[in-house]
Amino acid sequence: MASLAGDQLEPLALLTLVTGLRRGEVLSLRWGDLDLDAGVIRVKGQYQRWDGEWQWRPPKTKESRRALAIPPFVVQALRQHRTRQLQERLQAGAGWEDLDLVFSTVQGTPIDGPNLTRQFQRRLRRAGIRSIPFHGLRHSAATLLLARGLTLGQIQKVLGHANIKLTADLYSHHVREIAEQAAAEMEAQFGTR
Numbered sequence: 001m002a003s004l005a006g007d008q009l010e011p012l013a014l015l016t017l018v019t020g021l022r023r024g025e026v027l028s029l030r031w032g033d034l035d036l037d038a039g040v041i042r043v044k045g046q047y048q049r050w051d052g053e054w055q056w057r058p059p060k061t062k063e064s065r066r067a068l069a070i071p072p073f074v075v076q077a078l079r080q081h082r083t084r085q086l087q088e089r090l091q092a093g094a095g096w097e098d099l100d101l102v103f104s105t106v107q108g109t110p111i112d113g114p115n116l117t118r119q120f121q122r123r124l125r126r127a128g129i130r131s132i133p134f135h136g137l138r139h140s141a142a143t144l145l146l147a148r149g150l151t152l153g154q155i156q157k158v159l160g161h162a163n164i165k166l167t168a169d170l171y172s173h174h175v176r177e178i179a180e181q182a183a184a185e186m187e188a189q190f191g192t193r
Helices: 008-017 023-028 072-095 113-127 136-148 153-158 166-192
Strands: 041-044 046-048 054-058 066-071
Touching: 008 023, 008 136, 023 046, 023 113, 054 153, 066 153, 136 153, 153 166
Parallel strands: none
Antiparallel strands: 041 066, 046 054
Protein backbone atom coordinates (compact mmCIF):
# COMPACT_ATOMS: atom_id res chain seq x y z
CA MET A 1 0.00 0.00 0.00
CA ALA A 2 2.90 2.35 0.67
CA SER A 3 3.93 2.06 -2.99
CA LEU A 4 0.42 3.23 -4.04
CA ALA A 5 0.38 6.30 -1.76
CA GLY A 6 -1.05 9.20 -3.77
CA ASP A 7 -1.74 6.99 -6.80
CA GLN A 8 -5.19 6.93 -8.40
CA LEU A 9 -5.39 3.21 -7.60
CA GLU A 10 -4.73 3.73 -3.88
CA PRO A 11 -8.35 4.05 -2.67
CA LEU A 12 -9.50 1.17 -4.89
CA ALA A 13 -6.73 -1.15 -3.69
CA LEU A 14 -7.17 -0.04 -0.08
CA LEU A 15 -10.91 -0.72 -0.14
CA THR A 16 -10.33 -4.12 -1.74
CA LEU A 17 -7.67 -5.08 0.79
CA VAL A 18 -9.80 -4.02 3.76
CA THR A 19 -13.11 -5.53 2.62
CA GLY A 20 -12.06 -8.48 0.47
CA LEU A 21 -14.40 -7.41 -2.32
CA ARG A 22 -14.12 -9.22 -5.63
CA ARG A 23 -12.68 -7.17 -8.48
CA GLY A 24 -16.06 -6.95 -10.20
CA GLU A 25 -17.75 -5.91 -6.96
CA VAL A 26 -15.35 -3.10 -6.15
CA LEU A 27 -15.42 -1.83 -9.75
CA SER A 28 -19.25 -1.83 -9.69
CA LEU A 29 -19.73 0.03 -6.41
CA ARG A 30 -21.95 3.06 -6.78
CA TRP A 31 -21.86 6.06 -4.48
CA GLY A 32 -25.45 5.20 -3.57
CA ASP A 33 -24.17 1.86 -2.20
CA LEU A 34 -21.97 3.67 0.34
CA ASP A 35 -22.97 5.38 3.55
CA LEU A 36 -19.73 7.11 4.44
CA ASP A 37 -21.21 8.70 7.56
CA ALA A 38 -22.09 5.25 8.93
CA GLY A 39 -19.01 3.56 7.40
CA VAL A 40 -21.02 0.95 5.50
CA ILE A 41 -20.90 -0.49 1.97
CA ARG A 42 -23.76 -2.47 0.49
CA VAL A 43 -22.80 -4.95 -2.23
CA LYS A 44 -25.86 -5.17 -4.47
CA GLY A 45 -24.57 -6.39 -7.83
CA GLN A 46 -22.09 -5.58 -10.54
CA TYR A 47 -21.62 -4.28 -14.01
CA GLN A 48 -20.71 -6.91 -16.56
CA ARG A 49 -19.96 -6.59 -20.24
CA TRP A 50 -22.49 -8.51 -22.37
CA ASP A 51 -22.24 -8.30 -26.15
CA GLY A 52 -19.98 -5.25 -25.82
CA GLU A 53 -22.43 -3.37 -23.55
CA TRP A 54 -22.12 -2.71 -19.83
CA GLN A 55 -25.12 -4.12 -17.97
CA TRP A 56 -26.02 -4.11 -14.29
CA ARG A 57 -26.45 -7.65 -12.92
CA PRO A 58 -27.48 -8.89 -9.48
CA PRO A 59 -25.01 -11.07 -7.56
CA LYS A 60 -24.88 -14.76 -8.42
CA THR A 61 -25.78 -15.83 -4.88
CA LYS A 62 -27.74 -14.27 -2.02
CA GLU A 63 -24.58 -14.49 0.12
CA SER A 64 -22.81 -12.13 -2.28
CA ARG A 65 -25.41 -9.46 -1.47
CA ARG A 66 -24.06 -8.08 1.80
CA ALA A 67 -23.30 -5.03 3.91
CA LEU A 68 -19.75 -4.45 5.10
CA ALA A 69 -18.32 -2.04 7.63
CA ILE A 70 -15.37 0.09 6.56
CA PRO A 71 -12.95 1.68 9.03
CA PRO A 72 -12.59 5.47 9.33
CA PHE A 73 -9.23 5.62 7.52
CA VAL A 74 -10.85 4.02 4.45
CA VAL A 75 -13.84 6.38 4.71
CA GLN A 76 -11.36 9.28 4.66
CA ALA A 77 -9.60 7.86 1.58
CA LEU A 78 -12.97 7.48 -0.17
CA ARG A 79 -13.96 11.07 0.67
CA GLN A 80 -10.68 12.31 -0.85
CA HIS A 81 -11.26 10.09 -3.87
CA ARG A 82 -14.77 11.54 -4.27
CA THR A 83 -13.33 15.07 -4.36
CA ARG A 84 -10.83 14.06 -7.08
CA GLN A 85 -13.58 12.30 -9.03
CA LEU A 86 -15.82 15.40 -8.91
CA GLN A 87 -12.93 17.40 -10.40
CA GLU A 88 -12.60 14.81 -13.18
CA ARG A 89 -16.33 15.07 -13.78
CA LEU A 90 -16.10 18.84 -14.15
CA GLN A 91 -13.22 18.47 -16.60
CA ALA A 92 -15.13 15.91 -18.67
CA GLY A 93 -18.20 18.15 -18.88
CA ALA A 94 -20.87 16.76 -21.18
CA GLY A 95 -18.61 13.77 -21.95
CA TRP A 96 -19.17 12.38 -18.45
CA GLU A 97 -21.46 9.35 -18.28
CA ASP A 98 -23.13 9.45 -14.89
CA LEU A 99 -23.37 5.86 -13.66
CA ASP A 100 -22.73 6.93 -10.04
CA LEU A 101 -19.64 4.67 -9.95
CA VAL A 102 -17.20 5.04 -7.08
CA PHE A 103 -14.36 3.93 -9.36
CA SER A 104 -14.65 4.84 -13.01
CA THR A 105 -12.74 5.96 -16.05
CA VAL A 106 -12.21 9.69 -16.53
CA GLN A 107 -15.47 9.64 -18.54
CA GLY A 108 -17.47 8.05 -15.71
CA THR A 109 -17.77 4.66 -17.38
CA PRO A 110 -16.92 1.30 -15.74
CA ILE A 111 -13.27 0.31 -15.51
CA ASP A 112 -12.58 -2.91 -17.37
CA GLY A 113 -11.33 -5.61 -14.95
CA PRO A 114 -8.40 -6.83 -17.07
CA ASN A 115 -7.28 -3.21 -17.56
CA LEU A 116 -7.29 -2.73 -13.78
CA THR A 117 -5.21 -5.86 -13.33
CA ARG A 118 -2.65 -4.63 -15.90
CA GLN A 119 -2.46 -1.22 -14.19
CA PHE A 120 -2.02 -2.91 -10.81
CA GLN A 121 0.76 -5.14 -12.18
CA ARG A 122 2.58 -2.10 -13.62
CA ARG A 123 2.46 -0.39 -10.21
CA LEU A 124 3.85 -3.50 -8.53
CA ARG A 125 6.72 -3.79 -11.03
CA ARG A 126 7.53 -0.09 -10.66
CA ALA A 127 7.68 -0.53 -6.87
CA GLY A 128 9.86 -3.64 -7.16
CA ILE A 129 7.17 -5.85 -5.62
CA ARG A 130 6.66 -9.40 -6.83
CA SER A 131 3.71 -9.87 -9.12
CA ILE A 132 0.42 -10.83 -7.51
CA PRO A 133 -2.97 -10.84 -9.20
CA PHE A 134 -5.39 -8.09 -8.17
CA HIS A 135 -7.48 -10.90 -6.68
CA GLY A 136 -4.56 -11.42 -4.29
CA LEU A 137 -5.83 -8.40 -2.34
CA ARG A 138 -9.01 -10.38 -1.60
CA HIS A 139 -6.95 -13.32 -0.36
CA SER A 140 -4.81 -10.96 1.71
CA ALA A 141 -7.96 -9.54 3.31
CA ALA A 142 -9.09 -13.03 4.33
CA THR A 143 -5.65 -13.90 5.69
CA LEU A 144 -5.48 -10.68 7.70
CA LEU A 145 -8.95 -11.32 9.11
CA LEU A 146 -7.91 -14.84 10.14
CA ALA A 147 -4.78 -13.47 11.79
CA ARG A 148 -6.96 -11.00 13.73
CA GLY A 149 -9.02 -13.88 15.11
CA LEU A 150 -12.15 -13.91 12.96
CA THR A 151 -13.69 -17.33 12.41
CA LEU A 152 -14.07 -18.97 9.02
CA GLY A 153 -17.83 -18.40 9.31
CA GLN A 154 -17.32 -14.67 9.84
CA ILE A 155 -14.87 -14.50 6.95
CA GLN A 156 -17.32 -16.39 4.73
CA LYS A 157 -19.88 -13.63 5.34
CA VAL A 158 -17.38 -10.83 4.67
CA LEU A 159 -16.22 -12.43 1.42
CA GLY A 160 -19.73 -13.38 0.31
CA HIS A 161 -18.91 -17.06 -0.20
CA ALA A 162 -21.94 -19.25 -0.85
CA ASN A 163 -20.84 -21.79 1.77
CA ILE A 164 -18.25 -22.20 4.49
CA LYS A 165 -16.65 -25.19 2.73
CA LEU A 166 -15.29 -22.84 0.04
CA THR A 167 -13.86 -20.53 2.69
CA ALA A 168 -12.33 -23.45 4.58
CA ASP A 169 -10.86 -24.98 1.42
CA LEU A 170 -9.22 -21.68 0.49
CA TYR A 171 -7.93 -20.60 3.89
CA SER A 172 -7.60 -23.68 6.14
CA HIS A 173 -3.81 -23.74 5.65
CA HIS A 174 -3.69 -20.27 7.23
CA VAL A 175 -5.73 -21.53 10.18
CA ARG A 176 -3.08 -24.23 10.75
CA GLU A 177 -0.27 -21.65 10.50
CA ILE A 178 -1.99 -19.39 13.01
CA ALA A 179 -2.62 -22.31 15.38
CA GLU A 180 1.04 -23.35 15.14
CA GLN A 181 2.16 -19.79 15.81
CA ALA A 182 -0.19 -19.55 18.80
CA ALA A 183 1.18 -22.83 20.18
CA ALA A 184 4.76 -21.60 19.78
CA GLU A 185 3.89 -18.35 21.57
CA MET A 186 2.28 -20.27 24.43
CA GLU A 187 5.34 -22.51 24.67
CA ALA A 188 7.59 -19.45 24.82
CA GLN A 189 5.38 -17.85 27.48
CA PHE A 190 4.69 -20.83 29.72
CA GLY A 191 6.71 -23.83 28.58
CA THR A 192 10.14 -23.06 29.97
CA ARG A 193 9.98 -22.70 33.72
